[in-house]
Amino acid sequence: MIVNCMKDKITLLITPQEFSLKSIAESGQCFRWSELSPNKYLILAYNRLLVAEQYDNYINLYCSEEDYDNIWRSYFDLDYDYDNRIERALSIEDKGSYVVSAIEFSRGIRILNQDPWETLITFILSQQNNIPRITQIVENLCRYCGDLLGDYEGRDYYAFPTAEQLLDHYTELKDLGVGFREKYVIEACKKVISGYDLDQLKHKPTEEVVGELSEFYGIGPKIANCVALFSLGHKDAFPRDVWINRIIDNYYGGEFNELKFTGYAGLIQQYMFYYERRSNHQDNDPS
DNA sequence: GGACAGGAAGTCC
DNA sequence: GGACTTCCTGTC
Numbered sequence: 001m002i003v004n005c006m007k008d009k010i011t012l013l014i015t016p017q018e019f020s021l022k023s024i025a026e027s028g029q030c031f032r033w034s035e036l037s038p039n040k041y042l043i044l045a046y047n048r049l050l051v052a053e054q055y056d057n058y059i060n061l062y063c064s065e066e067d068y069d070n071i072w073r074s075y076f077d078l079d080y081d082y083d084n085r086i087e088r089a090l091s092i093e094d095k096g097s098y099v100v101s102a103i104e105f106s107r108g109i110r111i112l113n114q115d116p117w118e119t120l121i122t123f124i125l126s127q128q129n130n131i132p133r134i135t136q137i138v139e140n141l142c143r144y145c146g147d148l149l150g151d152y153e154g155r156d157y158y159a160f161p162t163a164e165q166l167l168d169h170y171t172e173l174k175d176l177g178v179g180f181r182e183k184y185v186i187e188a189c190k191k192v193i194s195g196y197d198l199d200q201l202k203h204k205p206t207e208e209v210v211g212e213l214s215e216f217y218g219i220g221p222k223i224a225n226c227v228a229l230f231s232l233g234h235k236d237a238f239p240r241d242v243w244i245n246r247i248i249d250n251y252y253g254g255e256f257n258e259l260k261f262t263g264y265a266g267l268i269q270q271y272m273f274y275y276e277r278r279s280n281h282q283d284n285d286p287s
Numbered sequence: 288g289g290a291c292a293g294g295a296a297g298t299c300c
Numbered sequence: 301g302g303a304c305t306t307c308c309t310g311t312c
Contacts, residue, residue: 123296128294128295131296133295217299218297222298223296223298239296
């Protein structure tokens with residue numbers, strides 16, 4: 001991939017097969033992307049506001065070269081070789097299998113390396129919830145508790161709140177839509193404020209990471225795997241949610257061994273999740 | 288039309 | 301196995 005740097009604009013020569021903003025935006029891993037116009041998004045992450053737009057053969061990121069190097073290159077996972085893993089998966093899967101269809105449908109999705117704290121809280125909010133509502137609650141928390149980052153086209157945008165900021169507003173969390181998950185959020189804030197370092201989990205084995213995260217009140221195996229995959233760089237984490245379990249029941253007779261995708265099972269999981277939710281491959285249109 | 292059940296990237300007790 | 305916030309959907 002070739003990168004062109006101009007003042008406050010980075011151009012990546014890359015195709016939607018390798019990097020698709022739209023697919024990522026719809027893939028359910030991030031809750032702070034908003035569509036400004038077709039193939040143009042405003043992205044909030046790491047206390048930054050980024051505008052990104054996609055064309056047939058390139059993507060423009062409106063940021064400094066410094067921010068690209070320090071934040072966005074890692075955020076968009078640009079140093080990970082997706083084609084290599086996809087080829088490996090295709091070589092061991094039967095043609096026409098669910099996984100192969102899912103990969104073909106989902107090419108271009110990347111696993112974002114999001115901020116661990118933000119990911120921990122947003123996935124606590126995800127339990128027994130749906131994506132539009134999770135997005136709404138996250139928006140409420142940022143607007144009410146977070147720092148103002150700046151404005152774009154007349155609208156103000158806010159940073160994801162720190163643990164201290166969330167705890168400052170603990171009495172209002174329920175009203176902001178957090179609901180019964182309030183106690184989980186408060187406990188997570190306290191644990192982080194008392195010195196627990198999420199970043200150190202980047203350097204531990206995935207199994208150990210999932211174990212440590214599961215000790216948080218309100219975090220079980222599903223959310224622990226999400227945090228490991230979406231923010232700590234553990235590509236072998238494999239979150240099993242209702243959608244994945246449904247796929248396994250419907251297409252794999254209730255058993256699925258993700259270990260055959262050594263080191264990148266999380267990628268396959270994300271393709272399956274996206275394919276199941278976005279495509280119309282099911283016989284749901286009898287007319 | 289409006290009530291109502293069912294479900295939503297789960298986890299705790 | 302039931303409860304949990306709240307909202308959106310489909311059904312009658």
